Amino acid sequence: MADNTAEQTRRSPDPRRRSQRARNAILDAAAELLGEVGYSKLTMEAIAARARVGKQTIYRWWPSKAAVVFDVFTRLTGATAGAPLPDTGDLAADLKTVFRATADEFTDPETDRTTRAFTAEIQHDEELARAVTERLVEPNNRAVRDRLSSGRAAGQIAPEADLELAAEMLSGPINHRWLLRTGPLTHEYVDRLVDTVLRGLRP
């Protein structure tokens, strides 16, 4: 290790002694408050009070408010991150299934709230942005590319198609519409998007 100074100064706490009770109370409190007051009005003080926990207990285990909310976030959406897409042989249908689900998730108030909090936060916090991208965005993206790849192998997509671009052409517009609230995220919209994208990728 090049730099061990910080390690010696700031002794990290023993995770074996960590109170699971406190951890859950904090994440629950944070999740509740996120819903009630939103991310920007969410305070460490309020989380501590709601969780009946000392502020130090939060700071002992999380470096920042963003980190706490990140754990709330992964408790919500982390479970399914990177799961492979269904492969029924019908590429369009499989993509529609998956992106309809994505659209539905964005429509759910709780996910919407937390995701917006994150979207906001990663604008300022590059490290957090990297964490989110690596652990959530990239795995999902890879799963989409894998399905597109198997579709290409089956001759449904041009051999020279850029699958990275293709995946972004699917996620991008949905994300854009949600982000800027420029229109409703209906299944019909998703279907048309998938169809048009696949049309552009045909052999």
Place this chain on the structure above:
Amino acid sequence: MADNTAEQTRRSPDPRRRSQRARNAILDAAAELLGEVGYSKLTMEAIAARARVGKQTIYRWWPSKAAVVFDVFTRLTGATAGAPLPDTGDLAADLKTVFRATADEFTDPETDRTTRAFTAEIQHDEELARAVTERLVEPNNRAVRDRLSSGRAAGQIAPEADLELAAEMLSGPINHRWLLRTGPLTHEYVDRLVDTVLRGLRP
């Protein structure tokens, strides 16, 4: 547009008496500080101090930090908002020209900073989101749709194509890549995107 600002909802001060000197000093100070410390560490107090202005003068004309930065933002990008796209007859070339410029803008550090500040802020502030959408996003979107429409009239796009969707398929992926920093916004990337989208829209 005579008055392109966020100030329309404020209660009663007489805009005729407004000090133009103070207004400019505030926006300049905010722009500078935004570059120096970033949005989340930008404070009203610092803006006031830098602009040699009373805090009250800021609060008199803008309801929040976000509103101030919004005006900084519109001063930067608002000028060209809604300008019609070039129409050389070559739809692909024209779209590439425009979206290459958009990609370049996102790459510029100052625009990047301000735009990220905004993207973050509109997640929490619906009213601000509406203002941004109406005055910046929607006009630009309309300009793209208009160009697509003239391309459709020229037979370069299928008559039944959904131009709203088409516009989002162009902006969405670019925005997505910038937002999540999943890849570089090169001209080459833009070109491939435009080509693939237009392929999907062919008659």
Place this chain on the structure above:
Amino acid sequence: MADNTAEQTRRSPDPRRRSQRARNAILDAAAELLGEVGYSKLTMEAIAARARVGKQTIYRWWPSKAAVVFDVFTRLTGATAGAPLPDTGDLAADLKTVFRATADEFTDPETDRTTRAFTAEIQHDEELARAVTERLVEPNNRAVRDRLSSGRAAGQIAPEADLELAAEMLSGPINHRWLLRTGPLTHEYVDRLVDTVLRGLRP
């Protein structure tokens, strides 16, 4: 006296041009507000608003809040300041008459309020203190001394008595009791005080 106000030191504006309407409106407003919110919460802004007068109009003629209230004060109590005491030949009776009236005045809520405001103010403002003493306290004191003097001439007081001290022995305790709210200012109290003081001054 032509001008019995605090305004004499103010340098330049031409008193001939002074709006009597504004002057009265300001003093009325100040008097009303003094009763409603008390001295320390009385603001120039509120006086100006209530009097429907520009703040500058107040500052043009009075240097401070204290000066305005001083004029309110003299309008109230200035009229009778320095008036000679009755002289019926019965010194004790005459003093009782006068100091009972003084006690009653202190008991009156409006006078109480204004006098307290003044007492507070003259602690910080030496110039104001001098003005109050010269124009209000000293004239009244002199009137008391004059009556004591005529009593001494009539043999009711020892020839060597210090009348300055005597006057203070009358005003002092009454003032003290009012100031510190250590007891009620009844006529009976005043009578006992006068009797005891005169007993100490007997030939």
Place this chain on the structure above:
Amino acid sequence: MADNTAEQTRRSPDPRRRSQRARNAILDAAAELLGEVGYSKLTMEAIAARARVGKQTIYRWWPSKAAVVFDVFTRLTGATAGAPLPDTGDLAADLKTVFRATADEFTDPETDRTTRAFTAEIQHDEELARAVTERLVEPNNRAVRDRLSSGRAAGQIAPEADLELAAEMLSGPINHRWLLRTGPLTHEYVDRLVDTVLRGLRP
């Protein structure tokens, strides 16, 4: 319901945890500033800055500027409050000793400043007035009355004399003279006052 006192609603911090360091720094800073800028220009902000203390730490323990200065005041004069008067058998001499000391105290610039600040403040703040009266004025008054009482027992004062009134006849004029700055507080003045008062109280 029956027990609806103010003390139950007032959520007060735990005095055991109070930092004595902070308390002293605050009182020292307030005392210094009081001397430098005077009461009315004394600000909580300046006290906090000088004491290198957070403003909240002041507000946590004192409700107002007046309360802080009250503690400064009691640190100065509170030590001797209520101490019994000397009893040498010579009533006049004992009273002169004590009131000469009082006069000297009023003459001391620091006591003068603080006492004036208080006199001003208790005009607006009844609660503070009560505190001052109970803790400082009344104890001193009682001590004087006790000495007068022992003098009465020794036959130096008429048995029917009102000792409350007598005490006020001593404190009142001294206070009055100091308050209105109508004359110097010399030992000679005090002596004459004591003599005249005792003359009025003789059997």
Place this chain on the structure above:
DNA sequence: CTCTAATCGAGACGGTACGTCAAGTCTTAGT
């Protein structure tokens, strides 16, 4: 199964910024 060291709830601490109020000065619109 103690003993002891860490974590825990609690909250005071030195700070920064908030958004408001008023002071006293300067500017402008309207009679």
Place this chain on the structure above:
DNA sequence: ACTAAGACTTGACGTACCGTCTCGATTAGAG
């Protein structure tokens, strides 16, 4: 041309949270 209205700079207000720092009181793991 005056003057009311009010915008301006300044600075203090009292509050909310920040992140750090004691405090006892558990509480869990090493002995």
